[in-house]
Amino acid sequence: MISASEATALVGVGILLTALYLQSESFVDPLIRGIALQSLLVAGLLAGLAWTEQSIELAVLAGLTIAVRSLLIPYVLRAQLQSFRWRVREVRAAHRVTSHALGAVALAIVAWFIFQETLAPIFPQPGAALPFILLVEGLFMLATRSTTLVQVIGYLEAENAVVYAGALFAKSFPLFVEVVVFLDVLGVVLVGIILSIQREVTGTPEEASLSELSG
Amino acid sequence: MSAPDPTFWLFLLLAAPAAAALLALVPYSRVSQLASRTGAILSFGATLGLLVSRTSGVFGSYLGVDALSEVFLFMVTGIYGTSVWYSAGYLRDVHRPFLTPQVYYALLNAFAFAMIATLVVTDLGLMWIGVEATTVASALLIVLERRPASVEAAWRYTIVASAGLTIALFALLLLYTTTGTLNAFRLAADPPVPSLAIELAVALAIVGFGTKIGLFPMHTWLPDAHSEAPSPVSAMFSGVLLPTALYALLRVLRVLGTPMPAMISDLLLAFGIATAIVAALLLQRQRSFKRLLAYSSMEVMGLATVGIAIGGIALYGVLVLLVAHAFAKSAAFYSAGNVLRAGGTNRIAEVRDLRHSMPRTSIAWVLAAVAVTGAPPFGTFVGELLIVVAAISIGAIWLAGVLAAAILLAFIGVNFQIGRMVWGERPPGDPTSPPREVPEWGVAYLNVGVALVVGVAAIPYLAPALRSAAALLGGSLP
Numbered sequence: 001m002i003s004a005s006e007a008t009a010l011v012g013v014g015i016l017l018t019a020l021y022l023q024s025e026s027f028v029d030p031l032i033r034g035i036a037l038q039s040l041l042v043a044g045l046l047a048g049l050a051w052t053e054q055s056i057e058l059a060v061l062a063g064l065t066i067a068v069r070s071l072l073i074p075y076v077l078r079a080q081l082q083s084f085r086w087r088v089r090e091v092r093a094a095h096r097v098t099s100h101a102l103g104a105v106a107l108a109i110v111a112w113f114i115f116q117e118t119l120a121p122i123f124p125q126p127g128a129a130l131p132f133i134l135l136v137e138g139l140f141m142l143a144t145r146s147t148t149l150v151q152v153i154g155y156l157e158a159e160n161a162v163v164y165a166g167a168l169f170a171k172s173f174p175l176f177v178e179v180v181v182f183l184d185v186l187g188v189v190l191v192g193i194i195l196s197i198q199r200e201v202t203g204t205p206e207e208a209s210l211s212e213l214s215g
Numbered sequence: 216m217s218a219p220d221p222t223f224w225l226f227l228l229l230a231a232p233a234a235a236a237l238l239a240l241v242p243y244s245r246v247s248q249l250a251s252r253t254g255a256i257l258s259f260g261a262t263l264g265l266l267v268s269r270t271s272g273v274f275g276s277y278l279g280v281d282a283l284s285e286v287f288l289f290m291v292t293g294i295y296g297t298s299v300w301y302s303a304g305y306l307r308d309v310h311r312p313f314l315t316p317q318v319y320y321a322l323l324n325a326f327a328f329a330m331i332a333t334l335v336v337t338d339l340g341l342m343w344i345g346v347e348a349t350t351v352a353s354a355l356l357i358v359l360e361r362r363p364a365s366v367e368a369a370w371r372y373t374i375v376a377s378a379g380l381t382i383a384l385f386a387l388l389l390l391y392t393t394t395g396t397l398n399a400f401r402l403a404a405d406p407p408v409p410s411l412a413i414e415l416a417v418a419l420a421i422v423g424f425g426t427k428i429g430l431f432p433m434h435t436w437l438p439d440a441h442s443e444a445p446s447p448v449s450a451m452f453s454g455v456l457l458p459t460a461l462y463a464l465l466r467v468l469r470v471l472g473t474p475m476p477a478m479i480s481d482l483l484l485a486f487g488i489a490t491a492i493v494a495a496l497l498l499q500r501q502r503s504f505k506r507l508l509a510y511s512s513m514e515v516m517g518l519a520t521v522g523i524a525i526g527g528i529a530l531y532g533v534l535v536l537l538v539a540h541a542f543a544k545s546a547a548f549y550s551a552g553n554v555l556r557a558g559g560t561n562r563i564a565e566v567r568d569l570r571h572s573m574p575r576t577s578i579a580w581v582l583a584a585v586a587v588t589g590a591p592p593f594g595t596f597v598g599e600l601l602i603v604v605a606a607i608s609i610g611a612i613w614l615a616g617v618l619a620a621a622i623l624l625a626f627i628g629v630n631f632q633i634g635r636m637v638w639g640e641r642p643p644g645d646p647t648s649p650p651r652e653v654p655e656w657g658v659a660y661l662n663v664g665v666a667l668v669v670g671v672a673a674i675p676y677l678a679p680a681l682r683s684a685a686a687l688l689g690g691s692l693p
Contacts (some may be wrong), residue, residue, distance in 0.1 A: 119389075122412045138497060154378075156376060161385075162381055165388055170391050170392050173340070173391050174338065174391075182344050183347070186347065186373070194355075194366070194369055194370055197358055197366050197369075
């Protein structure tokens with residue numbers, strides 16, 4: 001029988017694997033499904049912690065994670081994708097998928113070493129390094145991908161990392177539910193409004209190369 | 216009659232822009248405008264009320280003010296008011312706006328509310344929410360003019376600022392795990408024992424909030440958002456949004472007590488110097504006058520960060536610099552907005568001979584340009600001088616030299632380009648008709664006047680607040 005902390009670490013490894021999978025994928029639909037799965041795993045982890053800790057806040061967070069990041073935002077992203085069937089693959093990233101995947105693995109190792117050297121004594125829980133690695137992976141995706149739909153996925157991954165870290169280390173963090181709701185609002189604003197405006201004004205979800213914005 | 220309770224001013228400060236945001240949605244643009252103007256006047260009045268009553272303390276579980284918050288409130292509510300005033304004319308000249316005037320005013324008031332809320336809460340988590348809320352409220356304002364470049368700028372702003380703030384949230388999680396509280400006032404009054412975890416949390420906060428402050432290399436959203444936003448919004452971005460994010464960082468830094476650990480001051484110094492130098496160099500090659508102003512703001516934020524790292528009298532200099540810069544830079548953006556509205560272009564090369572075509576705007580613009588670049592006798596000069604003197608006083612002559620070089624480069628870069636637009640001759644046979652003066656030229660004069668007064672006189676109530684705020688940060692006074 002595995003302990004609760006070992007089970008948490010095991011789900012954490014699953015979350016990390018989804019993160020590495022996302023880095024190696026250039027087709028947008030599987031990326032959306034991947035982030036939905038990752039959010040579901042985070043929600044499962046939150047639900048498990050809510051059960052063991054008898055915490056209503058963590059249960060609310062689990063519900064929010066499923067509702068917003070596992071269902072609503074992926075649904076909206078897929079609806080956006082329907083309008084751009086020709087854009088089912090991130091063309092620029094497709095040429096660099098191998099280097100992205102290798103870079104992501106290298107980053108995960110570096111983040112793990114940094115964590116061990118600096119924060120491990122403060123956070124001795126099994127799998128404590130995983131949310132930090134997940135954050136780095138999310139930021140890496142944001143920085144290296146050029147399609148707005150995929151950048152949203154990077155943002156959601158970073159948000160998953162914050163929720164994961166908060167649930168693991170700072171369960172009594174004041175206003176944590178409110179903070180996560182706020183991040184979700186921003187996610188919905190990002191996805192729902194700006195992407196729609198972008199489609200209307202520029203006709204593409206691809207990051208434009210505009211000479212006006214150079215310099 | 217007794218003076219109102221401080222909680223009354225706090226209530227008014229928050230309720231006025233919140234109510235204005237809601238009332239602005241009434242489907243009559245005149246009502247939106249009137250509600251916004253009333254909200255802005257009331258919140259500025261409440262700030263004056265706090266300054267005059269020298270309110271300091273914690274009210275309830277989450278609200279609190281001191282001299283530091285009051286100085287920043289003066290900036291935010293001041294620029295909020297002038298931007299609301301300037302918006303009416305600006306909106307008139309936006310053809311095919313993406314937002315209706317009602318939604319524009321609602322978002323502008325919500326943007327101001329988010330900044331004000333950031334400045335009056337005691338909890339660092341709530342402060343983080345406030346800074347994040349500014350992103351939500353302001354991102355849509357950038358796309359007002361429905362241009363592809365605006366949408367792109369809004370996207371970059373949202374994604375980069377949010378990524379930075381995610382790092383800041385991680386920093387707060389770490390800080391909370393180590394200290395058990397996020398009450399900034401309590402942590403400042405009784406700083407925790409220094410540890411690697413706390414220093415790491417503060418270092419992450421510098422990177423996280425630094426993204427919103429516009430520190431190099433996390434600044435990439437800044438020139439795009441400032442140049443593509445409508446001018447009244449650019450004024451709020453440059454004048455007060457960046458300082459509001461800096462305020463949140465200052466509150467985190469206070470957790471360390473004084474003097475701050477060498478690792479943190481070195482990190483601030485590195486970010487500050489890099490930001491000031493890179494911005495001063497980049498602004499030399501700008502083709503858009505709004506981007507030119509954006510890089511100038513970045514340079515000022517770099518100087519302010521260096522001042523915070525140095526401490527001592529530099530902290531007083533930082534506060535004076537921020538206040539004067541907020542008013543001067545907003546004046547510069549209002550003038551830039553006038554030129555953009557009248558000429559239909561933001562290209563430096565396409566604007567010439569403004570002294571004849573737009574004489575009132577051009578004088579305000581020249582005054583604002585010399586003010587933002589630290590010319591005497593404006594408050595920016597006093598602030599920058601104090602930072603350089605503080606560098607010399609700690610024996611860092613090299614640092615003083617680097618700062619002076621950045622200031623000089625920015626001064627030449629900004630004033631040369633604006634000088635070309637004001638005094639440059641139009642090419643002979645230019646078929647385009649020269650731009651005409653717009654009615655809203657007066658707002659820029661008002662703000663550049665405040666930047667001047669901050670430099671030459673001790674403004675009643677504000678001057679003591681500036682001194683108290685510097686002392687609160689552990690600074691010495693000139």
